[in-house]
Every structure is written in C-alpha cells, then in structure tokens.
Amino acid sequence: MESTSTMIWNRKLIDPSKERMEKPRTRGCTMVMDKGTGLIAFRDTLELAGAYIDFIKLGFGTAVLTPGAVLREKIILCKQHQVNLYPGGTFFEIAVAQNCLHSYFRTLKELQFEWVEISDGTIDLSRQDREKAIREAIEWGFRVITEVGKKTAGSVATIPELLSTYEHDVKAGAIYIIVEGRENGQNIGIYDDRGEVNSRYVMDVLKEVDPDRIIWETPQKHQQIQILQLVGCNANLGNIPVHEILSVESLRRGLRSDTFCFWNR
Amino acid sequence: MESTSTMIWNRKLIDPSKERMEKPRTRGCTMVMDKGTGLIAFRDTLELAGAYIDFIKLGFGTAVLTPGAVLREKIILCKQHQVNLYPGGTFFEIAVAQNCLHSYFRTLKELQFEWVEISDGTIDLSRQDREKAIREAIEWGFRVITEVGKKTAGSVATIPELLSTYEHDVKAGAIYIIVEGRENGQNIGIYDDRGEVNSRYVMDVLKEVDPDRIIWETPQKHQQIQILQLVGCNANLGNIPVHEILSVESLRRGLRSDTFCFWNR
Amino acid sequence: MESTSTMIWNRKLIDPSKERMEKPRTRGCTMVMDKGTGLIAFRDTLELAGAYIDFIKLGFGTAVLTPGAVLREKIILCKQHQVNLYPGGTFFEIAVAQNCLHSYFRTLKELQFEWVEISDGTIDLSRQDREKAIREAIEWGFRVITEVGKKTAGSVATIPELLSTYEHDVKAGAIYIIVEGRENGQNIGIYDDRGEVNSRYVMDVLKEVDPDRIIWETPQKHQQIQILQLVGCNANLGNIPVHEILSVESLRRGLRSDTFCFWNR
Numbered sequence: 001m002e003s004t005s006t007m008i009w010n011r012k013l014i015d016p017s018k019e020r021m022e023k024p025r026t027r028g029c030t031m032v033m034d035k036g037t038g039l040i041a042f043r044d045t046l047e048l049a050g051a052y053i054d055f056i057k058l059g060f061g062t063a064v065l066t067p068g069a070v071l072r073e074k075i076i077l078c079k080q081h082q083v084n085l086y087p088g089g090t091f092f093e094i095a096v097a098q099n100c101l102h103s104y105f106r107t108l109k110e111l112q113f114e115w116v117e118i119s120d121g122t123i124d125l126s127r128q129d130r131e132k133a134i135r136e137a138i139e140w141g142f143r144v145i146t147e148v149g150k151k152t153a154g155s156v157a158t159i160p161e162l163l164s165t166y167e168h169d170v171k172a173g174a175i176y177i178i179v180e181g182r183e184n185g186q187n188i189g190i191y192d193d194r195g196e197v198n199s200r201y202v203m204d205v206l207k208e209v210d211p212d213r214i215i216w217e218t219p220q221k222h223q224q225i226q227i228l229q230l231v232g233c234n235a236n237l238g239n240i241p242v243h244e245i246l247s248v249e250s251l252r253r254g255l256r257s258d259t260f261c262f263w264n265r
Numbered sequence: 266m267e268s269t270s271t272m273i274w275n276r277k278l279i280d281p282s283k284e285r286m287e288k289p290r291t292r293g294c295t296m297v298m299d300k301g302t303g304l305i306a307f308r309d310t311l312e313l314a315g316a317y318i319d320f321i322k323l324g325f326g327t328a329v330l331t332p333g334a335v336l337r338e339k340i341i342l343c344k345q346h347q348v349n350l351y352p353g354g355t356f357f358e359i360a361v362a363q364n365c366l367h368s369y370f371r372t373l374k375e376l377q378f379e380w381v382e383i384s385d386g387t388i389d390l391s392r393q394d395r396e397k398a399i400r401e402a403i404e405w406g407f408r409v410i411t412e413v414g415k416k417t418a419g420s421v422a423t424i425p426e427l428l429s430t431y432e433h434d435v436k437a438g439a440i441y442i443i444v445e446g447r448e449n450g451q452n453i454g455i456y457d458d459r460g461e462v463n464s465r466y467v468m469d470v471l472k473e474v475d476p477d478r479i480i481w482e483t484p485q486k487h488q489q490i491q492i493l494q495l496v497g498c499n500a501n502l503g504n505i506p507v508h509e510i511l512s513v514e515s516l517r518r519g520l521r522s523d524t525f526c527f528w529n530r
Numbered sequence: 531m532e533s534t535s536t537m538i539w540n541r542k543l544i545d546p547s548k549e550r551m552e553k554p555r556t557r558g559c560t561m562v563m564d565k566g567t568g569l570i571a572f573r574d575t576l577e578l579a580g581a582y583i584d585f586i587k588l589g590f591g592t593a594v595l596t597p598g599a600v601l602r603e604k605i606i607l608c609k610q611h612q613v614n615l616y617p618g619g620t621f622f623e624i625a626v627a628q629n630c631l632h633s634y635f636r637t638l639k640e641l642q643f644e645w646v647e648i649s650d651g652t653i654d655l656s657r658q659d660r661e662k663a664i665r666e667a668i669e670w671g672f673r674v675i676t677e678v679g680k681k682t683a684g685s686v687a688t689i690p691e692l693l694s695t696y697e698h699d700v701k702a703g704a705i706y707i708i709v710e711g712r713e714n715g716q717n718i719g720i721y722d723d724r725g726e727v728n729s730r731y732v733m734d735v736l737k738e739v740d741p742d743r744i745i746w747e748t749p750q751k752h753q754q755i756q757i758l759q760l761v762g763c764n765a766n767l768g769n770i771p772v773h774e775i776l777s778v779e780s781l782r783r784g785l786r787s788d789t790f791c792f793w794n795r
Contacts (some may be wrong), residue, residue: 005329005332007333008333010368012364012365013326013360013365016362016363035774035777036578036579036774036776037578038574038578039577039578040570040571040574041305041306041571043305044304044305047303047332047335048301048331048335049301052330059777060780060785060786060787061780062776062785064535064544065535065582065776065780065785067577067578067581068535068537068538070577090785090787090790091543091785093790094785094790095540095543097546097790098542098546100540100542100543103540103543104540104543107540111538121787122791151787151788243300243301244301246300246327246330246331247300247324247325247327250324250326250327254359255326255327255330255355255359256325256326256355257386257387257416260355260358260359260362260387260388261387270595270598273598273641274637275625275628275634275637277630278591278594278621278625278633279594281624281627281628305570306570306571308570309569309570309571310568312568312569313566313567313569313596313597314568314595317595508566509565511566511592512565512566512590512592514595515590515592518591520590520592520594520595521590521591521620522590522651522681525623525624525627525652525653
C-alpha cells in the first residue's frame with residue numbers, strides 16, 4: 001500500500017484530467033505490443049507499469065519462437081498483474097493458412113491463454129469463415145478480439161466496410177475490434193503516408209459504433225495524441241511499444257506537454 | 266578496481282580525444298531521459314554506464330506514475346552511483362497549473378530529491394514568477410536547473426530572449442540552463458524541421474554565456490555530433506535516450522566513426 | 531527439453547518457410563548490434579533468443595567503455611549460448627590510428643574473444659595493410675570477419691571494387707565479409723537515401739561470390755525483408771537491433787505479415 005501514488009503525491013498531480021479510469025476497466029485500455037521481451041524485462045515492466053497495461057499482444061509469430069518456459073512464465077505473470085496476454089492475429093492467420101486451426105486453439109487453451117485475436121490482415125477469409133472462427137474460439141472458451149483492415153500498404157477499409165465487419169464481429173461475439181495501424185502506423189488504415197490520423201474517418205466511425213469496443217492501433221506518439229484528443233483520455237489504444245507505456249499514461253492524464261492543455265484547466 | 270578499463274586496455278584506446286573529463290565533473294555532463302524504465306533495467310544501466318551519466322531526468326509525469334517503492338529505490342541507486350536524479354520540468358509546470366507548488370516541493374524534499382527543474386515550456390510564467398520559483402526551490406534546499414524555450418512546434422527563443430532569461434536565471438541561483446530540444450528534437454528551439462542544428466544560433470549563444478552552464482538537449486545522434494563538433498567533447502548533452510548512453514560516450518571520445526576524425530589525429 | 535517449441539506447437543506453425551536452418555549454422559546467421567546493453571538485459575536476451583543469434587557485435591567503442599567485470603561476463607555468457615561475440619570494426623581502426631594494433635590483439639586474446647572484425651570504413655588502409663592485418667589476426671588465433679565499404683554518407687563501393695576486396699579478403703583468410711549498412715542504413719553502401727535496397731546491386735554481387743560468406747547489414751525492417759526476398763530465408767543479416775531479434779526470426783520463417791506470402795503456400 002505504501003507504494004501507491006496517492007500516499008506520496010498531492011492528488012491533483014496524479015490525474016489533471018480528473019477522468020482517467022483505473023483498473024479493472026472496460027474502456028481506456030492500453031494494449032502493449034511485445035516484439036520479443038526477455039522474461040526479466042517483462043516482469044520488470046509489469047512491476048513498474050502493470051497498473052497502466054490492460055492487454056499485451058505477443059507480436060506476429062513471437063509466441064512460437066519464445067522458449068516454452070519463458071512463455072509459460074509470461075502467462076502466469078500477466079494473470080498476477082491482471083493483464084490479458086494474447087498472441088497476435090498474424091499467428092491465427094498462419095494457423096488458418098497451414099490448415100491447423102484446431103491444433104492452434106488447443107495449444108492456446110493448454111497454455112491457459114484467455115484471449116485470442118481473429119484477423120485477416122494478410123490472408124483472405126470470407127465473412128462466413130471469419131464468423132465461424134470467432135464462434136469456434138468462443139466455444140473453446142476464449143474471449144475474442146478481432147481486427148479490421150488489411151496490412152497491405154495503402155489499403156483502407158471504407159467506412160461502410162468497417163461498420164459492416166464491426167457489426168458482424170460483435171454479433172458473432174467479439175468483445176473488442178481493433179482498427180489496424182500496423183507496427184509503424186504509416187500509409188495504412190486510418191493513417192496517411194506521413195502517419196497522420198484521418199480525423200474525419202475516425203469521427204465518422206465513432207458515430208456508428210460503441211466507442212468503448214474500438215481499439216485504435218497508435219504506435220506513434222502523435223497518433224496517440226490525436227486519438228486522445230478526438231476520443232478522450234479513455235480511448236482504447238493499441239500497439240503501444242513496451243518503452244512508451246508511462247508516456248502513454250502521461251498523455252492520458254495531461255502529464256505530458258502535448259496533452260497538458262486538454263486537461264490542465 | 267579490476268573492472269576499470271585502464272587495467273584491461275591500452276590507454277590510447279580509451280580516450281582518443283585525450284580531453285574527456287571523468288566524474289565528478291561540472292562540464293561534459295550527460296543528462297539521460299528516463300521515459301519509464303523498470304527498476305531492474307534502471308540498476309542494470311547504472312552498473313553498465315554509471316560512469317558516463319551525470320543526470321537522469323524522470324521524463325514528463327513519469328515520477329507520479331512510478332510505484333512509490335520503485336521510485337524510492339531509483340533515488341537511492343542514483344545516490345550510490347553519484348548520479349543526480351530529478352523530475353522533468355513539465356511536472357513542475359503541472360504543480361503550478363494545479364496550484365500546489367508548495368506541496369510539490371515538499372514531496373520532492375521528503376523523497377530526498379536534490380535537484381529540481383524550473384521551466385515554462387507549456388505554461389505562461391512571468392519573469393517575476395519564474396525567479397520566485399527558482400528562489401523558492403533554493404530555499405527548500407534544492408539545486409536548480411532551468412529550461413529556456415517553449416514546447417510549441419516552430420517556437421524559437423530569439424538570442425536576446427535566451428540571453429536575458431539566462432542572466433536572470435543565473436542571478437536567481439540556477440546552476441544549469443537547458444536549451445529546449447524536446448524528446449525528438451525537431452522543429453523546436455535550436456533545430457529546424459529536419460532536426461538539424463542551427464550552428465550560427467549555437468555559436469552566437471556561446472559567445473555570451475558560460476558554456477559550462479548550458480545543457481543542450483540532443484536526443485538524436487546527428488545533433489549530438491553537431492554540438493560536440495561546435496562545443497567540444499565536454500559539451501553538456503541532455504535528453505539522451507537510455508539505450509544511447511555508451512554511444513554518446515563513444516562520440517565524446519572519438520570512439521565512433523562519426524567523431525573519429527575530430528579526435529584521432 | 532520441455533522448453534523446445536516443438537513440444538508445444540504444431541510443427542507447421544514453427545516454420546512455414548520449411549527451410550530455416552537451426553544452430554549451429556554457417557548460413558542464415560543473424561548478427562546483432564549491442565550498443566550498450568546492461569549485463570542483466572544481455573543475459574535476458576540470450577535466454578529468450580539465443581537460438582536465433584549467431585554473432586553479437588559490441589558496437590563502435592563500447593567494448594572499452596564497458597566495465598571489465600561486465601565485459602568478461604558477456605564473453606562467458608556468449609560461449610554458453612554458442613554465440614560469437616566480437617568488437618566492432620571501428621575499434622580495430624582506432625587501434626590502427628593510435629598505433630597500438632599489437633596491444634589491441636593481445637588484449638582481445640587475453641579476454642578470450644575468438645572473432646575480430648577488420649575494416650577501413652573510417653581510416654585509409656592500403657590493400658596490403660588490410661591483408662597484413664587479416665593474416666596477423668589469424669596468427670593470433672582469431673577468426674576474421676571483414677567489412678567492405680566506407681562510412682561516409684553517399685559512398686558506395688562499385689561492384690568491381692567490392693568483388694576485388696572480397697577476393698583478396700577471402701584469400702587472406704577472412705570467413706565472412708560484411709557489406710556496410712551502418713547503424714541506420716541510409717545513404718550508404720547498398721542503400722539509397724531513403725534506405726531502400728538497390729536490388730540490382732545485390733543480385734550482381736551475389737552472382738560473383740559465395741552468398742553464404744556475405745553478411746548484409748540490414749538495421750531496418752524493410753531492408754531485412756528485401757534481402758530475405760532476394761537471397762532467401764537463410765541470408766546472413768547484420769546490425770540487427772537487440773529488440774528486433776524475434777522480429778527478424780519471424781520474418782525469416784514467414785511468421786510475420788511482411789514475409790507471410792513468400793513462404794506460407
């Protein structure tokens with residue numbers, strides 16, 4: 001208890017935004033991208049910043065490349081810190097392409113993962129097969145995050161396409177829907193070729209969906225700032241680099257110059 | 266003692282510049298930006314590179330987001346390694362904006378911080394209030410670093426503005442004055458929109474001040490190189506990323522290709 | 531044994547490329563650039579990713595800046611993980627420039643390094659002196675990696691120059707030849723000013739050399755992808771950042787979206 005910030009600092013310094021949700025929360029989630037963190041660094045990060053992490057995605061195929069003992073320990077550590085760990089959508093797509101989805105789900109279950117991501121950023125998947133995969137994952141007992149958008153450079157889901165996928169995914173049982181931003185967030189989905197957010201696109205999407213179900217992939221700082229300004233300090237932000245977790249939390253609370261003026265007033 | 270480089274390597278290999286100051290030093294300081302390092306990584310960095318670090322700044326609001334036990338341990342570790350730890354200027358500005366400066370100073374004192382940063386990169390602060398804050402910090406027993414410059418993109422303090430602030434700050438008791446470079450060092454202060462150093466600006470400033478009191482924020486490698494070339498291997502460099510500490514020390518000594526020719530002759 | 535991926539995952543998920551070489555290997559090597567990793571982080575990385583690392587280069591002058599006890603422990607850890615650790619070529623060039631090559635080799639020998647890099651990216655070295663250095667290193671008992679190319683911006687070795695150096699180096703006893711890419715891989719060697727690979731140049735080189743002896747410096751992701759596409763999943767890749775090791779291995783195996791289509795079929 002001694003370690004809580006409120007025992008040390010004036011409360012006004014902790015959250016100038018006055019609106020930041022604390023864990024456990026269903027909105028204002030931060031999803032971190034783990035591209036290959038060692039076990040000690042992983043534990044170190046959770047002990048520093050566990051209160052500000054809701055999800056950790058094991059990026060691309062890193063889950064399969066991680067030594068089993070390290071992977072199992074990461075899963076245990078995340079449960080201890082109330083963080084949801086899950087393998088990235090590309091790994092699901094490989095399982096589909098390699099024709100071993102059943103074995104994929106079974107292994108994840110044995111490893112005691114609780115969440116999976118269903119996506120078709122790289123493979124072609126019919127609407128029907130996508131929904132089937134979501135339902136199958138739920139039957140296995142997983143909670144499902146889906147992703148909308150292709151990973152090809154320059155590809156943008158139109159608003160009607162995105163909304164249609166959103167509705168079908170939610171109906172099939174998906175809890176969160178990620179809007180694709182890729183790791184570097186450039187020339188893809190809601191970003192132009194300089195990585196700038198297309199505000200109009202974001203606002204048009206927000207009008208039609210439950211904003212708390214959308215996770216915006218915002219790997220870069222200016223993207224985080226733009227989404228926070230558009231959506232508010234409790235926007236769900238995804239693909240946050242491991243070293244940027246406290247920076248993102250600072251942005252959410254108005255504790256960094258860039259968002260200071262949104263909330264310090 | 267066995268661990269000192271001089272016991273292992275030919276002395277000529279350790280410092281081709283032949284001028285690099287060793288700790289404790291009042292010039293040639295390296296100020297590192299901690300954006301959210303776990304405790305184990307923090308200790309690991311000090312054990313690797315403590316001899317090359319003079320200051321560590323807890324960036325933006327990270328001090329308040331760091332679990333109390335971790336923060337206290339970071340403070341202790343820095344004292345052991347003769348490194349000066351202090352919270353970033355934005356945190357001071359939040360305390361001013363939230364009208365709780367007294368409580369801010371008191372908490373820092375209780376935590377046994379020895380240095381504070383006084384800045385107005387984001388808030389408006391009159392010359393008078395700035396000086397008052399410096400003097401107040403000194404009365405609390407802190408040593409003071411100030412920062413000159415606004416964080417707004419494209420903003421540059423003119424030379425007379427910078428010199429005037431410098432003189433007033435020094436008179437009020439500031440020990441070092443940081444020239445703003447922000448974390449990414451682009452389109453701000455002494456940098457143009459490609460992050461290039463404005464050499465004329467730097468040289469004009471240097472003519473009028475005590476160069477040992479100026480800390481240049483140089484987050485990017487080419488900025489570090491340009492300032493080292495203009496000011497010499499014992500320039501004070503700030504906002505150095507945690508992973509670049511040995512790179513910066515290599516640049517200072519002529520141990521990296523980019524500065525090899527300045528000093529290997 | 532429990533920790534091997536094959537005990538956990540369906541084999542089809544581990545290597546969609548079906549061609550990835552396992553350690554020990556003489557091709558498909560990954561050479562990682564250590565710019566200053568603490569000892570705990572270094573061990574953590576080896577325990578996570580040792581199976582995917584063949585060489586670790588202590589970048590520029592970091593070897594001399596690393597506390598002796600840390601350096602000795604890094605050397606021991608690398609032997610335990612069948613990883614070849616060696617100091618970067620710039621350090622060799624400093625020894626030449628400082629006129630203490632003999633003492634340089636002797637210290638490396640005492641420290642039990644097994645590999646050295648011979649280069650002239652920054653200094654001028656005649657063909658004769660270069661070959662002499664290679665032979666001298668071999669007499670000391672080292673295995674030799676050489677590097678072709680200058681570190682000056684815009685400098686490109688012509689194909690005949692590169693081939694001529696390659697042949698002389700191999701004849702003198704070099705085992706691998708690195709094609710210079712610098713840390714950021716821009717405007718240098720095989721890269722244009724946007725860091726794009728010059729494919730024609732690469733293919734022309736490959737026609738004339740033993741491709742297994744070439745290490746391509748590919749610090750950036752799109753460079754890794756382009757070389758893997760041109761050379762295959764067992765290209766030798768160098769200057770990989772510490773945090774990108776699992777990403778690179780994912781690219782090699784078709785476990786990341788960008789190379790998925792090369793191998794998932």
